[in-house]
Amino acid sequence: MPTTYSISDLARELDITTRAIRFYEEQGMLNPERRGQERIYSARDKVSLKLILRGKRIGFSLAECRELIELYDPTGNHKQLETFMRKIAERREQLRQQLLDIEQMQLELDTAEERCLAAMAQVPA
Known part of the structure; x- marks a missing residue:
């Protein structure tokens, strides 16, 4: 029998919120089975979620993560790895x-700061 997970199992195991998991599901990146209101996640969903994280x-x-998930092939993932x-x-x-x-920005900040300090030194207090 294949390993399955509830949403709370995945959330606990991967240290994320159930809301985050539902978000990725809404984005089409996870496809759990349904038993009434209950979501049943597969080992593939778990791998996809790990890849997303x-x-x-x-x-x-997210688009890049989705692309990698779509390239997943259980018979060989050479294309996904490339x-x-x-x-x-x-x-x-x-x-x-x-x-x-x-x-570059730090150099520009240094220059601006030096100019400010020089200008302040010439202005009477």
């Missing part, structure tokens, strides 16, 4: 650019 931690958008590696490289490049932008 990992993607969020490293700055992926796409994930490409997205990791893209994210690294974005972060490198953000670091350069921050360094």
